[in-house]
Amino acid sequence: MTMPRNEIYSEMNHAWKTYLWGLEKSINLLAKEIEEAKDLAGVCTDEWCEATEHVIDELNNALFSISEPRWSDADCSRRIKQLKRRMYDLYVNYRGVFRNREQAAA
Secondary structure (H helix, E strand, O other): OOOOHHHHHHHHHHHHHHHHHHHHHHHHHHHHHHHHHHHOHHHOOHHHHHHHHHHHHHHHHHHHOOOOOOOOOHHHHHHHHHHHHHHHHHHHHHHHHHHHHHHHHO
């Protein structure tokens, strides 16, 4: 017996929203970490910077490789666009912390 079309779309929509929620939660954690690093000059060690860049790259890859399903609702599209803007802003903030670290070392 096969699942009805509406039930399949409902399951997929739930999984899609869960994935977006996970990405958003990860971005929020990264934003918090970068904000804390602004206040603590010693946090931005080479290891911290390398790890942060790696996380930014991974989140960017996950976010920008999304191919939105045709059945997704407008809310999902809006959230994806917002998350992409936030990733850009996070990278700008990270670069600011990185520059401050380089200036402090000079």
